[in-house]
Amino acid sequence: MDDEATRARQELGLLLRRLNVELDAVGQRFADVHELNRTDVRALVAIMDAARRGEALTAGRLGEAVDLRSASVTALVDRLERAGHVRRVRDPEDRRRVGLEMSESAMAAGAEHFGGLARDLVAAMEDYSDEELAVVRRWLEDMTAVITRHPRAEPPA
Amino acid sequence: MDDEATRARQELGLLLRRLNVELDAVGQRFADVHELNRTDVRALVAIMDAARRGEALTAGRLGEAVDLRSASVTALVDRLERAGHVRRVRDPEDRRRVGLEMSESAMAAGAEHFGGLARDLVAAMEDYSDEELAVVRRWLEDMTAVITRHPRAEPPA
């Protein structure tokens, strides 16, 4: 592969990084508008995703999803509950467990912000042919695979 | 556009989100390995990018890059300097300014971690034709444009 070709591929990597930054900024904006921190947004997204899959996340599983210890999860859920974004619901089956349900308003706010973006993205893909999108899809899957496999740790000397 | 076509496009959006998550995880891994927090990593990346452009970032411009107030930048640079990742260099032209230079070791660690990923990504693009990559590039630019334009604020009722 000649230099020119390599450079073109490196540029795609840079484009991907730029896209990543902008996508993070979308979450940051949601946080700013609703006076939340980034962890709170990640948590709401996790709860929302779970809800879409039909499951109600428990406090513990939320902690795993956002990588927080139990003490922090308690504080996190306290914040979200105080802000009216989620409700704690004791599981009647296992009364140690605390299920988390999003409020209507939080659901709506999330749909507005992130759903709106999703709509805009789909709209921007209108003019692409099925063949083109298939290429993009394959590329995204390949890049994701590479990124996911990227070394989890390099001993720091 | 029929339902099937819309669904295919929505899936690309989800793929993009997943890629975003994995890409963030790469930075998180770097942070874990080198005992830094996410802000520190963002700062090092910003300094590194600036260095690659041939400029030495000042404390103030770093603060803009990572969106931190001056008090926080001082603490941030203190941490990085204490860890041996950067040096403060007073600008002889304007002695109010503090330039930031990355240490060799930090430069090497960054190149190892992020440069390694860049190489792997380029390698994974080997088998794509120029035409295919052109499609991907156009798509990335279009999506980035949509994401960047996404509303900066929606008054929360």
Add this chain to the structure above:
DNA sequence: GATAATGTCTCGACGATCGAGATAATCGAC
């Protein structure tokens, strides 16, 4: 029923960030 395992919460501590204001250097008007 006693004991272990599980899920969440409380408490105290630490660290990242911030606003306000101090300090020092440069610029501009005269």
Add this chain to the structure above:
DNA sequence: GTCGATTATCTCGATCGTCGAGACATTATC
């Protein structure tokens, strides 16, 4: 040149998110 305004960074005290250790209640195991 001098003096006030501006710029760049730093110091200090306060706030908030996160954590480790451990308490508490509930469920599982024997």
